[in-house]
Amino acid sequence: MMAGAGPGVSRRRAILALDSATAACSAAVWRNGAVAARRFAVPGRGHAELLIPMIQAVMAESGLAYRDLDSIAATVGPGTFTGLRIGLAAARGLAMAAGLPLIGVTTLEAVAAGVAASLRAGRTTVVALDARRGQVYAQAFDTALGPLSAPAALEPAAVPTLAPGRPVVLVGTGASLVAAHFEAARRAPGDGLPDAAVVAALAVGRAASEATEVAPFYLRDPGATPPDVTG
Amino acid sequence: MLVLGIETSCDETAAAVVEGSGRVRSNIVLSQLDEHRPYGGVVPEIAARGHVLHLDRLIIRAMAEASLDFADLDGVAATAGPGLIGGLMVGLTTAKAIAAVHELPLIAVNHLEAHALTPRLGQSLAFPYLLLLISGGHCQFLMVEDVGAYRRLGTTLDDALGEAFDKAARMMGLPYPGGPAIEDAARSGDADRFDLPRPMAGRPGCDFSFSGLKTAVRKTITDLPGSPPRARDVADLCASFQAAVADVLEDRLGHAAAAFHGAHGRGGALVVAGGVAANRYLRQRLAASAARFDLGLVAPAPALCTDNAAIVAWAGVERLRHGFTDPLDVAARPRWPLDPEAKPAIGAGVKA
Numbered sequence: 130m131m132a133g134a135g136p137g138v139s140r141r142r143a144i145l146a147l148d149s150a151t152a153a154c155s156a157a158v159w160r161n162g163a164v165a166a167r168r169f170a171v172p173g174r175g176h177a178e179l180l181i182p183m184i185q186a187v188m189a190e191s192g193l194a195y196r197d198l199d200s201i202a203a204t205v206g207p208g209t210f211t212g213l214r215i216g217l218a219a220a221r222g223l224a225m226a227a228g229l230p231l232i233g234v235t236t237l238e239a240v241a242a243g244v245a246a247s248l249r250a251g252r253t254t255v256v257a258l259d260a261r262r263g264q265v266y267a268q269a270f271d272t273a274l275g276p277l278s279a280p281a282a283l284e285p286a287a288v289p290t291l292a293p294g295r296p297v298v299l300v301g302t303g304a305s306l307v308a309a310h311f312e313a314a315r316r317a318p319g320d321g322l323p324d325a326a327v328v329a330a331l332a333v334g335r336a337a338s339e340a341t342e343v344a345p346f347y348l349r350d351p352g353a354t355p356p357d358v359t360g
Numbered sequence: 361m362l363v364l365g366i367e368t369s370c371d372e373t374a375a376a377v378v379e380g381s382g383r384v385r386s387n388i389v390l391s392q393l394d395e396h397r398p399y400g401g402v403v404p405e406i407a408a409r410g411h412v413l414h415l416d417r418l419i420i421r422a423m424a425e426a427s428l429d430f431a432d433l434d435g436v437a438a439t440a441g442p443g444l445i446g447g448l449m450v451g452l453t454t455a456k457a458i459a460a461v462h463e464l465p466l467i468a469v470n471h472l473e474a475h476a477l478t479p480r481l482g483q484s485l486a487f488p489y490l491l492l493l494i495s496g497g498h499c500q501f502l503m504v505e506d507v508g509a510y511r512r513l514g515t516t517l518d519d520a521l522g523e524a525f526d527k528a529a530r531m532m533g534l535p536y537p538g539g540p541a542i543e544d545a546a547r548s549g550d551a552d553r554f555d556l557p558r559p560m561a562g563r564p565g566c567d568f569s570f571s572g573l574k575t576a577v578r579k580t581i582t583d584l585p586g587s588p589p590r591a592r593d594v595a596d597l598c599a600s601f602q603a604a605v606a607d608v609l610e611d612r613l614g615h616a617a618a619a620f621h622g623a624h625g626r627g628g629a630l631v632v633a634g635g636v637a638a639n640r641y642l643r644q645r646l647a648a649s650a651a652r653f654d655l656g657l658v659a660p661a662p663a664l665c666t667d668n669a670a671i672v673a674w675a676g677v678e679r680l681r682h683g684f685t686d687p688l689d690v691a692a693r694p695r696w697p698l699d700p701e702a703k704p705a706i707g708a709g710v711k712a
Contacts, residue, residue: 218457351409
């Protein structure tokens with residue numbers, strides 16, 4: 130199903146995937162080449178309370194113990210600063226506790242991979258996630274989900290420059306912000322949120338890393354300024 | 361009993377393993393001071409970013425130094441508040457993940473309770489005792505009556521004491537953090553040179569206020585020759601500032617001791633905890649003040665006064681013994697008063 134997943138690889142792997150990088154919060158177990166259990170919610174807030182119980186629920190439903198897994202997968206961002214830290218703290222904590230490696234997937238890849246292959250065929254997939262402050266986190270992908278641009282925080286009007294000259298399918302929570310700037314763009318159905326089930330499927334074909342090396346991908350600096358000294 | 365403790369409520373990332381006997385098997389603290397120094401204070405987003413990058417490595421080190429596997433633990437304790445929410449979530453989520461994998465009890469620890477129970481770590485101190493918690497985030501008197509049973513006698517109405525030190529230091533051009541800088545400079549200073557106010561002194565109750573003292577420091581600096589002020593003047597001002605703080609603490613302690621003795625009888629212990637309790641001048645002055653009010657001073661080692669995870673693990677031990685554990689959906693609490701009956705102090709916000 131996924132680019133890069135060799136035959137046989139997906140059948141052997143058992144992966145726990147999670148995402149809390151945006152408004153959504155989800156967990157999924159991948160086993161024997163398919164999603165064995167999935168939970169998905171759009172809580173807006175409260176990811177830190179929801180995520181671990183969700184993970185416990187998919188593990189219980191899959192019938193797997195943590196020692197049966199061969200890796201953890203998680204979205205690394207971009208997204209809300211707090212949300213992606215919750216996801217990575219959980220993923221790195223689980224990986225450490227279970228002695229597993231970690232596979233980091235960007236939210237932009239995860240949202241692009243959520244678009245049906247039939248809709249991506251012959252088109253450039255442009256992901257735009259609402260980044261607040263009048264910007265979107267955006268990236269363009271080819272039909273096989275190869276990146277055509279680097280992930281970037283952009284003004285909506287700048288997004289069409291990522292995909293010149295080909296038909297476009299637009300996806301993501303920021304799609305409505307950028308759609309008007311395209312001469313013509315197909316809108317993918319659905320809410321354009323990352324989904325742990327898709328993250329798991331993407332992770333199947335990828336090499337895992339030492340969990341302590343998988344860092345949040347913020348795409349923005351902390352926005353701190355030295356204080357005024359009047360106290 | 362073996363408990364892993366995790367601390368991420370402010371700008372220290374820390375992990376420790378403590379035994380039920382009070383023996384500290386490992387205690388690792390990574391300070392982010394260098395990252396925050398250019399800003400003259402803790403920047404929450406920078407702190408949270410640091411915690412998520414370093415916490416698991418520190419836990420791995422703490423477990424290795426203790427020669428333990430996660431399966432050997434009896435519980436995982438993490439600071440769940442009060443503090444900076446971004447950091448709290450990182451520590452608490454990591455603790456939940458470990459607890460989930462190894463089916464261990466989770467203990468969501470109140471950071472103030474960790475400070476409050478520190479004098480029982482490695483030594484025997486029976487309840488009840490009087491606690492003066494003086495840190496960058498707090499300035500309170502509490503009666504510690506049992507694990508989970510605290511009565512607040514007084515709190516700052518504006519700045520925490522550590523905050524007052526930081527702000528005064530910044531006004532004098534001293535480096536961040538201000539507490540150690542003021543303590544060092546004061547050593548050669550004349551405490552009688554500047555007549556600074558003793559806010560709240562002579563008034564009933566045990567509350568504190570430091571904004572008037574801060575204003576007086578600023579006015580004194582403005583009136584001094586030279587900009588930045590000369591080292592001699594700074595030393596004298598630091599010494600005068602510390603003397604004013606010690607006088608205020610003594611005055612307030614008189615009222616807190618009376619309340620404590622009224623509730624629990626004569627004698628007993630005064631415990632000073634929190635980062636400002638590492639200040640040696642204040643420790644000396646507090647020892648004398650405590651004796652004056654029929655209390656014995658108990659001051660934990662300075663390394664246990666500043667933020668660390670051994671005290672969180674120890675609070676975990678104490679709570680686990682009482683069967684106080686928490687579910688995996690427990691939320692971090694940026695504001696979490698130890699005494700739920702205590703009235704909020706409007707000007708102090710989460711500090712009360």
